[in-house]
Structures are given as structure tokens and as C-alpha cells.
Amino acid sequence: MWLSKTRVAADYFDHPFYEVTYQSDELEVKAMLLDTAEPERIVIYLRGGKGGVGMVRPVRLMQFAGPKTLVVGPYYRGTNGNGKDEFGGADLEDVRALVRELRNQHGLIPMHLVGFSRGGIQGLLTYQDVDATSFIIWGGVSDIYYMYEEREDLRGMMKRLIGKPGQNESEYDKRNGYRHVTRNSPPVMIIHGTEDMHVSIKHAYILEERLKELNVPYEMHIYEGEAHTFIPPKEREILQKVQAWMDKVEDQ
Numbered sequence: 001m002w003l004s005k006t007r008v009a010a011d012y013f014d015h016p017f018y019e020v021t022y023q024s025d026e027l028e029v030k031a032m033l034l035d036t037a038e039p040e041r042i043v044i045y046l047r048g049g050k051g052g053v054g055m056v057r058p059v060r061l062m063q064f065a066g067p068k069t070l071v072v073g074p075y076y077r078g079t080n081g082n083g084k085d086e087f088g089g090a091d092l093e094d095v096r097a098l099v100r101e102l103r104n105q106h107g108l109i110p111m112h113l114v115g116f117s118r119g120g121i122q123g124l125l126t127y128q129d130v131d132a133t134s135f136i137i138w139g140g141v142s143d144i145y146y147m148y149e150e151r152e153d154l155r156g157m158m159k160r161l162i163g164k165p166g167q168n169e170s171e172y173d174k175r176n177g178y179r180h181v182t183r184n185s186p187p188v189m190i191i192h193g194t195e196d197m198h199v200s201i202k203h204a205y206i207l208e209e210r211l212k213e214l215n216v217p218y219e220m221h222i223y224e225g226e227a228h229t230f231i232p233p234k235e236r237e238i239l240q241k242v243q244a245w246m247d248k249v250e251d252q
């Protein structure tokens with residue numbers, strides 16, 4: 001059971017929002033939950049950013065909602081002063097612990113992980129371990145070495161949390177998401193815009209090459225002219241494709 005469950009002033013039709021607290025290692029961490037009675041599908045939204053940047057919002061969870069879909073987004077440790085965000089280190093347990101709690105409550109119903117931006121790392125390093133039905137990576141980081149190379153503005157943060165690639169290679173290897181994909185991986189859906197200036201399109205192609213190499217089932221949706229966040233018509237279009245994807249992989 002949740003350690004605490006507090007109502008949030010938001011609704012999706014008749015589905016309420018809550019902020020829930022659960023145990024992860026020795027910490028009590030939080031997540032936002034879009035609840036539903038007797039769910040038949042779970043979507044875990046793995047946010048981007050760090051700390052207060054990229055926080056989980058109700059509108060983001062609504063994107064993946066459905067009549068019998070429970071949607072939840074972990075905040076990650078370090079967001080509320082509870083532990084330290086290690087950017088794909090010990091904070092990965094926040095994802096695994098959340099999955100265990102949801103499995104305890106709802107059993108082995110289909111579960112899809114959605115990794116946006118930095119959430120691509122969180123997802124690539126956990127979705128196989130937790131036996132997800134599929135992983136959807138949207139504008140997501142797949143190669144942390146390339147992230148360090150392309151995002152000069154984030155190098156200071158990465159040095160503080162992980163170190164420098166040449167000096168702390170083992171820490172970067174542990175976080176290099178695409179290299180951890182195996183031949184037994186669940187299906188993967190890749191979504192990326194060609195004009196993404198935060199996480200370049202190269203991340204999508206790096207991951208695609210790995211999936212091809214291992215013969216992992218995947219779909220690739222590249223949107224010409226779209227940035228890190230899509231304009232509303234394209235966003236609605238891809239969200240329909242996401243729902244169709246989840247239906248398809250559940251039927252296989």
C-alpha cells in the first residue's frame with residue numbers, strides 16, 4: 001500500500017489525481033497518480049529534467065489516460081529533499097520500487113513505460129528488469145556520452161552528479177542506456193522530432209541501430225520540423241499512435 005495518498009486539485013473526467021508516497025531504499029519518495037477503478041493497463045511516465053525542472057504535471061499524465069488506464073509519474077529522489085538525484089544511478093530504484101508497489105496492488109496487468117527526455121535513461125535502464133510490456137521513448141536520451149558532448153550547458157551538472165566521461169567511465173557506462181538493451185527486450189517505440197535542440201535526433205538513430213542489431217521489435221516515428229515538444233496537432237497524432245501501439249503489443 002502507499003505510505004500516503006493525498007488528493008490533488010485536478011481530475012480527468014471522473015478519474016482523480018493523487019500525490020502518493022512509497023518506499024524506495026531507505027527513502028520515502030513521491031509520485032503523481034491518475035487513478036482509476038480496476039485498471040486494465042498501467043502507464044508509468046518517466047519525466048525529464050532534474051529537481052523542479054520538468055516536474056510531473058497532471059496534463060502530462062492525461063496524455064496517456066484511458067477508461068481503464070492507471071497513469072503514474074515518479075518525481076525521483078532529490079526532488080523534495082529526500083536523498084540525492086544521481087541522474088540514472090541510485091534513483092533508478094525509484095522506478096523499480098514503484099513498479100513493485102503497483103504489481104502488489106494490481107497484479108500482472110500490462111505495464112508500459114514512457115521515457116521523455118532524461119526519462120529515456122531511466123526507462124532504458126529499468127524497462128527490461130521490471131518486465132514491461134513495452135517501452136516508449138519520446139525525445140529521449142539513449143547515449144549519455146553523446147548527451148555530454150552535445151549539451152555544453154549541462155556539463156557542469158553532469159560533472160557534479162556523475163563526473164567526467166574520461167575520468168569516470170564506469171559511471172557513464174552504467175548509465176549508457178542503449179548499450180544495456182538485450183536481445184530479450186520488450187518492444188520499443190521511438191518518437192523524436194528532427195528539430196529537437198535539447199535531445200538531438202541522433203539519440204533516436206543510435207537506439208534504432210542497437211534494436212536492429214539485436215532484432216528487437218520496434219516502431220520508429222520521426223517527425224519532421226518538430227522540436228523537443230510537439231505542436232498540438234502533431235502531439236495529438238502521435239498520442240493516437242501510442243494508444244494503438246499499446247493495444248498492438250498487448251495483443252501479441
